[in-house]
Amino acid sequence: MKTTTKDLTKGTIWKQLIVFAIPLIGGNLFQLTYNMVDSIVVGQFAGQDALAAVGTSDPVMNLLILGVTGLCIGASVIMSNCFGAGKTEELKHEVGMTLLLVMGLSAIILLGGLIASEGILKLMQTPTDILPLAESYLHIIFIGMPFTCLYNIYAASLRSVGDAKTPVYFLVLSSVLNGALDVLFVAGLHMGVAGAGLATVIAEAVSAVLCVVYVYVRVPILHLKKEHFQLDKRLIWMTVQYGGMSSLQQCSQPLGKLLIQGAINTLGVGAMAAFNAVGKIEDFALVPGRSISNAMMTFTAQNDGAKKPKRVKDGFRSGIMLEICYAVFICAVLLVFDNQLIGLFGDSKQMLSEGGKYFAVMAFFYWLPGVTNAHQGFLRGVGKMKMTLYGTLTQITFRVIFTFLLVPRIGLVGVGFACVAGWIAMLGWQAPYCIYIRKKMMTERKEKL
Structure with a gap:
């Protein structure tokens, strides 16, 4: 039986990182593109109220998905470590514990969400005229949470054994569906927001089922038996620790952006439109860097499990170089095509002017998030989840503080300088810490030899 697992403890490092990152990049870019198309369909065929209802529900849905994704990222580090160390039974047991933990959590989210949807929307100051629409949409989304959780668990387990392509194939298929x-x-049956929610749940269910079937047909190393679901307090505690920290980190970013949006809103509609445009462009532009970071995480975890600190160190260097090379490329693209890209979102002179000034500054600093991504990927790979959370919180805190200090004085460009301040503050302590960890790994390996 042909398997799609990949051992990252052998072979040319930079090639492995690129090959692993490419499908992640493709999947994330496709998802972003799809999300824009999804909003267009709802807005065009269900009306402004329906679009607003879906839009106001999105932050709740995104926070839940990011939380689940974070748990699965943490679990995948443990899985990758077991795979690299050749501990097949422990790998299976970890997958079983993750399934019990995350699916149990999904049941709590489902019940709690159905009960608390109205209260959550009222806390978000949702207008009363769209409240029923938003509530019905959220109810359907909550019903689909078990499928979302199941897909993320199996996608994480596949990536942990070196298969980054297959989860992306199912993601693309799910998005098209x-x-x-x-x-x-x-558009056809005029079901409004209920139709949009039902479409999402059906697509999520299909991707989850396909992932499970694929694993049991093509990936024997992930086949689970009854004994792999026996409670293991050590593995559950590790999964909660790793996954909990990763979840908090994933959720802290959108919360920080909400605060920043508040500062931008004081500048008027033109600046708000420009911020929305550059934000959407950045979402696309920064995807490859984040995908390289995820590749580094799996690479580092496998090689840490295999007790190959030299290869971990070389992998970090290769990842940094890939991040910087990509940053140079995206800098050139944004400097040359800034007006064309911003123009996709409208022809307002103020939006084009403000957005152009923003990229004229930021284009030269995109190497900073690339370097921070590399450090975050390395730290996740060696299981230092608390440090990745602290790093993200450092970055967000400085970014929010400097946003409120600079935006009233220099406008939208102040957000750019605030981002730079956040990245520098994060690297100020995280870079020395990573050097310390790598030296410690090398020293411990020499002592054992």
């Missing part, structure tokens, strides 16, 4: 069902339910 979601779009087709949106057109059918929303």
Whole structure:
């Protein structure tokens, strides 16, 4: 039986990182593109109220998905470590414990969400005229949470054994199906927000089922038996520790952005439009750097499990170089095509002017998030989840503080300088800490030899 697992403890490092990162990049870019199309379908065929209802529900849905994703990222580090160390039974046991933990959590989210949807939306000051629409949409999304959790668990387990492509294939298929069902339910059957929610749940269910079937057909190393679901307090505690920290980190970013949005809103509609445009462009531009970071995480975890500190060190250097090379490329693209890219979101002179000034500054600093991504990927790979959370909190705290200090004085460009301050503050302590960890790993390996 042909398997799709990949041992990252052998072979050319930079090639392995690129090959692992490419499908992650493709999947994330496709997801971003799909999300824009999804909003267009709802807005065009269900009306402004429906679009607003879906839009106001998105932050809740995104926080839940990021939380689940964070738990699975933490679990995947443990899985990758077991795979690299050749501990097949422990790998299976960790997958079993993750399934019990995350699926149990999904049941709590489902019940709690159905009960608390209205209260959550009222806390978000959702207008009363769209409250029923938003509540019905959230109810359907909560019903689909078990499928979202199941997909993320199996996608994480596949990536942990070196298969980054297959989860992306199912993600792409799911997204295409979601779009087709949106057109059918929303445009064809006029089901409004309920149709949009139902399309999402069906697509998530299909991707989850396909992942499970694929694992049991093509990936024997992840086949689970009854004994792999026996409670193991050590593994559960490790998963909660790793996954909990990763979840907090994933959720802290959007919360920080909400605060920053508050500062931008004081500048008027033109600046708000420009911020939305540059934010959307950055979402696309920064995807490859984050994907390289995820590749570094799996690479580091496998090689740490295999007790190969020299290879971990070389992998970190290769990852840094890839991040910087990509930053140079995206800098050139944004400097040359800034007006064309911003122009995709409208022809307002103020938006084009403000957005152009922003990229004229930021384009030269995108190597900083690349370097921070590399450090975060390394730290996740060696299990230092608390440090990745502290790093993200450092970055966000400085970014929010400097945003409120600079934006009233220099406008949207102040957000750019605030980002730079956050990245520098994060690297100020995280870079020395990573050097210390790598030296410690090398010293411990020599002592054992």
